[in-house]
Amino acid sequence: MRRLIEKGLMFGNLVEVSSPALVERYRRALRHLTGKDTALTDFHIDISGYAPEIGDELGDDLYLNPNGCNRQFILLTTAQKTAPLLHIRFSTSRGILQQFIEANEAQLFALTARDAVAGELENSVYEVSNPTRLFDMRRVTVQADTIGGHVRDAGKLAALVDRFRREPEGWRDDVLIAQMIELAKKTGDVTRVPIALPAMSFEQPDFWTAHFGGLYIFRGLPFPGVIARAPKAGLGALPVAPVMDLGDRNAIADWLERNELVEPIVQARGTDVAAILRQKMDFILVDAADALNLDLGSATRADLRKIAHRLGSALPAEFQGLGALLRWVEGAGDWPRLTSEHPAYFYTLRARPGRLRDLVNMLLAELAPLDVRQLYITHKELFYASYRGWSDRKRQYVADFLEREYLVDRQGARRALFGPEPGMDELQRPEMREGPKPATDLLQRVGPWGAVRGRG
Template sequence: MQKLIEANLYRSDLIPINGKLVERYNKCLKTLGFKQTKLTKFNIDGIGWSPEIAEERKDDHYLNHGDANPHGIIITPLQKNKPIYLPYHSFDRELMKQVFFTYENEIKDITRDSAICLDFDQKIDVFYNPLDILKYNKVIVSFRLIEDLDKIQEQQYQLIEEFNRNYNFIEEDIQKKLLQSAKRYGDLRNRTLKLKDLEFETNSFYTRSFKGVYLLRDFIKPILIFEDIDTYKEAIKDTEYDVLIYHVAQPELMEKLRDYIIIQCDLEAIVNTPKYKRIKKFELAQSLETPDHPIKEILTNTSLFKSYLNKLDMEVRIRVMSVELYLEKLERSNVYKLEDIVDQSLYFALHKPHSSLSAQNHDLVNKLLINIAPKDVLFLYWYDKEAFYRAYDSWDESLREWVIDIIRNNI
């Protein structure tokens, strides 16, 4: 990962937490019902998740009480617009944008000497079966301050009211209580410490619940797409809901997505795009066993690329070039069938979200497509960083260099 780190492509926008902020973070963990960290310094992202604490706990989702109860922590206003590196839902970034848009000034004020615990409540205490995902309609974001600072504020108001009543201002006991509260918490009278719940509407989304599920809800009929085969097998037993259910590896899924005008693929158009060139080069790189040249050099030098392409076994060569072979044959006759010539996974990788989709659904479908056919290294980095990092570990060092150049040239 060192080269990714040096290229600022590996969790490069985290916020360092140390000193007093560690103490506040631990108070948030305790408030939310989690074990406190023993680390004295760590980093957090936009939702308060820390890779170091996740490593300490051996649990990437240490801010969750089960699949149905995720949480967040705001400890500094610097979290505004920061990336969320391991979102539990595809809408987490938009949700946090709404939180900061609504309460930016209050967050700046509160985090001067406190921190905010976030509860994301979809009115489901626990999931019992995979189709419970369909109940996800909205998320209520509620806010809790560490040490109940908002309640301390109410106590100060009550003390002041009591102090001003009749001749109570001469009562030493009331004076003492006021002074003690002011010394410990400061004067809280003019601060906004009560944050009303926010309601966030959900539509189509991805969730890590049940080992990964896509819910496409904005189309002819709801579609549930499962990443885990066992969860999929359990889901198809449920006949209560009128919903289409697929496993992510089913070829029929792509056909249904095209029928529902969710995805599209124009081979004649895409063959001239950078996306196609990236995918073809990556496909060649994956097919090379013991090249005499560095892979980066092979992929960036046209002569070397052609040379190694011609050295491949005929079957592999046809697979790598199957799209162009199909288009060439199509110019001569329309009797040729795409499925007989074009490699299926390559064809799937060349699809894109339909132009009619909203921006939010566009990103979601791109994530789904890269999950189905992870052949575009740039889109894999953009839409599924964890999968990208896992794949990166398995690549040749020279291939890694080529991939880093591809990403840096497209930022």
């Protein structure tokens, strides 16, 4: 993984903690939350305050996320809002933390100037030993305060000030006045500079979790469903149906269409469809050549074309399906009929705009895993797991490509591939849509590339 780290493709954009004051604040917060400590004098933290160096030191990558739920966090600076979240267990966690920081940025800026802020993403579930426990997770509440309890004390002081103002003899109450003075030494004048970090709650009807091999849970849709990475038989009875796994390609395709969650790439406005298809074909070709131990050369498009000619009829079905679509896009071939049974089918789709865009693109990355760019952008946990199993040739090609084509303009690449980012209102307040409208043309009635067959 060193190659990825050196290129900024792993552990990138973390916040450095090296000043003695910040290190000591972090240590106090760590002891407060976990009872553990660190001897390190410099490290890097993600949006939640997790430091991979401390994870290595403690031998515990989940030291801020016990049991993989109710993630705890340590904020030393509001700059953490742009950092990634490492060792994700729930797809909603980073978005919730980011929204919390942005909604309270002024207060957090003032509080972190004097102390670390620590807190937790709370829900009513404290362990997930059984898949059914995941369905009790409906709302996440963010609770936070400084290690010194400044927010708590400010609330106490505000209540005492209110009492002092309401009671006619308050000015004679020496005990009350002494309490106010003592609290004000810690909090400052809360009448002039109020201190507050109100608890924020976020609904969580739809999410991915790393538990049980990886599950996508959709409850806020007209047609709910669960999609598992591992065989669904191992999950037992669940309160949401249907339950599908990645082998149920036809059923997943049908379910995505009924919920209006996907659109064909060729229909996406303002998209260079031909360029996207060519790049997907390159990724597929690199994987095929690597599996046969063929020399990639410099892995230029000319080199890859030579490999394609060499493979001939042995070219992967995914490559041939996308090639047929590319010929149609460029006016050199007929409209291809790629049903959900075709290996190229999910490579031709992207999520429709809306609050579930990133989650659906994450699912599509699992259904089209040879598109390593989409895999890296939308599902880093799976990307890193897959990377470990690749040959050094493929690792080098993918790392060089991502450094050259993605890191130089992350936002532009995401916009070109997936469309505009969902608005914060869409992310914070999940919408309950009415059922899909009746199909208005043949394309909507039969699916993007032909009739969706069965529900396998």
